Amino acid sequence: MSISPFLRSPFTDITGGLVSHQMLGKCQKEEMRYMDCLEAYGLERGRKKCAYLIEDFQECQTNTKQFKRFMAMRKERERQIAEGTLTGDKKYVTPRIDSY
Amino acid sequence: MAEACQIVRKQDLPPPGGYRPIPFKRIPAKSYFSGLTWIAGYIGMTTVSAYLYYLNCKQVKKAKIEMRSAKMAIYPMLLAERDREYMKQLRRNRDAEAELMRNVPGWEVGTYYGERVYKLVPPDALVEPIFHEFYAHSDPSAWVDRTELKLRS
Numbered sequence: 001m002s003i004s005p006f007l008r009s010p011f012t013d014i015t016g017g018l019v020s021h022q023m024l025g026k027c028q029k030e031e032m033r034y035m036d037c038l039e040a041y042g043l044e045r046g047r048k049k050c051a052y053l054i055e056d057f058q059e060c061q062t063n064t065k066q067f068k069r070f071m072a073m074r075k076e077r078e079r080q081i082a083e084g085t086l087t088g089d090k091k092y093v094t095p096r097i098d099s100y
Numbered sequence: 101m102a103e104a105c106q107i108v109r110k111q112d113l114p115p116p117g118g119y120r121p122i123p124f125k126r127i128p129a130k131s132y133f134s135g136l137t138w139i140a141g142y143i144g145m146t147t148v149s150a151y152l153y154y155l156n157c158k159q160v161k162k163a164k165i166e167m168r169s170a171k172m173a174i175y176p177m178l179l180a181e182r183d184r185e186y187m188k189q190l191r192r193n194r195d196a197e198a199e200l201m202r203n204v205p206g207w208e209v210g211t212y213y214g215e216r217v218y219k220l221v222p223p224d225a226l227v228e229p230i231f232h233e234f235y236a237h238s239d240p241s242a243w244v245d246r247t248e249l250k251l252r253s
Contacts, residue, residue: 052219063230065217070232072212077200077237093196093237099185100234100246 027060189234190226196237 021027034057037050047054059065080086133141194209201207208214210227217227231250235243 056218056220059218065212065215066227066230066233069212069217070230070236072204072207073197073200073236076204080200092239092242093192094239094242095189095192095235096185097246098182099189100231 021061027057030057030060033057190229193229193234193237200237 017023021031025031030053034050034053037053038046040046041049077086077092081091198209201209206213211217218225221227231246235246
């Protein structure tokens, strides 16, 4: 979100693209879609109407859900190891080197 | 006091016939070659070594070109192998997740307690995992190794 509607000058127009994903950013598509949606519905109604679009954008921006998934899985794995269910070779599934 | 000091003293004097002459004349080093021969030798040696350097340069250039060609030839294969291994690991991760979270209530594979990561992408689309997620089931030491490599490179 930029400050441009409240304070608009040639400088905000030029630098507006810098703080968004529109300069070939990772979430270019998601950002454009939710911005279009907010433009159509406005902020108040857009919060409800564009909820999924905003959520997808936030996920793309922060990767929170993926990280939460990782935390949950790591916790469960550690719990099972401590419990003694997973032993030996079944403890971990390690990726081969250079695969990521 | 004359009777207290009866020793006969000997005075330092020049040897008979006087001192030898002092060699103060400059003795120049022996010169084996004349100046022109030195310059000719320098030019000749430089020419020969420049030719040798040229030969060596050609060889090195050839070796470099060959190495570059080999790298360019092998690069697509390495990339493909990496991508293949990545996809295979994604499948292994999915299976490991299904196996691991079987008894966790409300958990579906690929979601966070049934909540999809991206709501609006088609169900069969590939959502690329983040680094932690890719290494979620790995041995912590492998994770540490990979992280260190990433931070160093």
